[in-house]
Amino acid sequence: MPSPAPPIHHLSRCTVKPPPLPPKRCHLTPWDLAMFSVHYIQKGLLFANLPPSLSTDQIIDRLKSSLSTALLHFYPLAGRFVTEEAHDENQKVTGLFLSIDCNGEGAEFIHAIADKITVSDVLSPSDDVPSFIRSFFPLDGAINHDGHTQPLLSIQLTELADGIFIGCSFNHAVGDGTSYWNFFNAWAQIARTKGVAPLSRPPVHDRWFIDGSDTAPIKLPFTHPDDFIESFSPPPLREKIFHFSVQSIARLKAKANQECGTNSISSHQALSALVWRSITRTRNLSADQKTSCRLAAQNRGRLSPPLSPDYFGNSIYPIIGTTTVGELLNHDLGWAAWLLNRTVADHNDSTIRGRLMAWMARPVVYPQSLFDPFSVMMGSSPRFDLYGCDFGWGKPVAGRSGSANKFDGKVTSYLGWEGVGSVDLEVCLVPESMSALESDEEFMSVVCPPLEPEVLVRANN
Template sequence: MPANAMSSPAPAVHYLSRCTVKPPPLPPKRCHLTPWDLAMFSLHYIQKGLLFANLPPSLSTDQIIDRLKSSLSTTLLHFYPLTGRFVTEEAHDENQKVIGIFWWIDCNGEGAEFIHAIADKVTVSDVLSPSDDVPSFIQSFFPLDGAINHDGHTQPLLAVQLTELADGIFIGCSFNHAVGDGTSYWNFFNAWAQIARTKGVAPLSRPPVHDRWFIDGYDTAPIKLPFTHPHDFIERFSPPPFREKIFHFSARSIAQLKARANQECGTNSVSSFQALTAVVWRSITRTRNLPADQKTSCRLAAENRSRLNPPLSPAYFGNSVYPIAATTTVGELLNHGLGWAAWLLNRTVADHNDSTIRGRLMAWMARPMVYRQSGFDRFSVLMGSSPRFDMYGCDFGWGKAVAARSGSASKFDGKVTSYPGWEGGGSMDLEICLVPKSMSMLETDDEFRSAVCPPLEMEVLLHGTSWYS
């Protein structure tokens, strides 16, 4: 049973074909992994995708698939680590006892998987379901469901599925999170769309940077991990049933939250995202009816590239992200106002700087570890993804997507995934996962409801005219 079993039963998705897409021949390369990459090995693949409607009637499905495959092959030439597989090497002592392992990517051009599926009973409107929970059938639009990053030893590091709907298509990707983070994922997706749209004529607007970044004092040799067997770190986490719903926030609503938060704490440095996150943290915590002395955290996926000195390129292809946490007690969080919580988040973000990042890397090198999803604090909230990712800029040549959606990967009670709003201008969408009781209470929470806006009307999405200011 899927984790978000509260949704309606899944319509049938029929798999018509699958093949391997390879880049043009390349010399074999070995890609070493950084601490940021290695820490991801027990987590899920990234699963994100885009929904397209109103495709040109002159464009057949076969033509779409041919273009996607050929452009994917060219794109993989630039993003060659995605064509490889992970390799494990054992380290032995003088008695040939295993004392550790090394991981690296064999960029051997083995290729990515491409799947063609059809769900002809599903419409674009069914996928959007603007007033309902996210339909559980969307999980079947993503390949490698349930895969963790370590599975990239035998599974492709990238798998793509095109699903035909009754009146549109959905392109879902499963992307190994030990190869790259959300920034890397959307850089790849946009590059693929650009190559498909221009037929590869124009140079990439943001070619990937593949030189792996290592902390000063360490070379690029493989890092020995203190494990002797995958059982030492692998976990296949299954959360209890939860509800999953998308909430829309207009640019105007978010601007009002930002102004209120800054006014309450006497500053102008609280960002739009910090103000919205503070509302979400407070509202979700309120639904849980926890004791006042219970500690609670709001964890943010913080980008490291721009915070390093000197900064990493925005096109750096790999992982460069850390979870950072603002922590307080339930009583403190709820007894103070929005501005207090937003300022706590603001200070947490401000403290995540070059010195902090390097300190965390040094600590990891002294004691390597792999993240476990079961270790997430059930009294807290985790904000993933980013409204800054250019999801709606992925134009394959048939227009702007009408929605972005995600698969079942890395979801649990308290997980919030952020997206840019379809209409732009600073609007945002939040995909929130909560146990059923908490979700029902969130839907009626006064502070949360006052910030949420009606979802965009279907006509707006399909015909491209926004009525939001």
């Protein structure tokens, strides 16, 4: 079960600003506006074996100076949200316009210390993710709308007994996971090269609108933020990391393709089908209960013409495969994977534009409570370059997340420590379901035994 939290002390807090820039107003797309009632993205990196020649003060100075430069490139993150009311001829409020005031107000940087916590404590390979990790992330519990008064980006460096953890809270209405990791990798590149080399992937800031125009904001049909802001508290959850090696993923993919006589099922579809079936089995639902597997998918490459992979903003939709519990569990893995494969294939330019037009006709801000408790949500992606975030003192040992956007059935994918082809899954379930998952034969037959922390540290240095 989750471990008790050792003491974590905040030593300092400051604002990091970019060099002065001309003021700019950034209008938001439907993809951005729909995110205002969910949490910030909270992802962070664990570093060990730091060079003894680097003091903590030197590390902090490097992070702050490189962050200032990074904010020059990713300038919306240094701004704040603003809301303007729309009125009719009688001055009655008819809607709200939300946008980013790119005013250079800055990002937050916090220095904390947790000298009773070790790298091994964070990794806890055989146990649940420790509850103290949520203290490594600032703005805990903040929703994206809070970016009116809170920074859109907040960084916390936590000193551990034998390493450091860099936790980042990134407003999800500003960008999605692709944008988040593009920023994190760019920040690391600036720190590593001392800003000398040009960015390998400079962000593309022109917001994409279906009509091609970004000159006018979109009016939300609400008269007050309370009309679309919702608080969400999940039930008590267990969180655990499961590792899948290159070989186990390859075998799973081959099995799914063989069972349905195809070669078009991807590794992610096969793994998602496995997770969907296994978690559904733990819930002991009736056979006629509807269940879904939602795959977080970016739209950039699916549009025609495609958006740049470096587009900075939100461009994601959940791709949803739905069936009954009986159908899901009475068929084999390949059947479930093929269902997801067909659902993914149907998510194309026409589908995306149709969903956007439907949203424009009836704008909605997604509440977290909307999630179906009989379903599974596969978030993030093992394609994100977690281990490429080298700030100049070596690559990370592992990635971890905060408490944001978690609920029963949320599964977060990370690139595994072995590199491309391996996957780490962070699974969030109510305690009774997690206990059942740990005993699920189909699932655990694909999971690989965890490495001991010292072996993992050596493998990533």
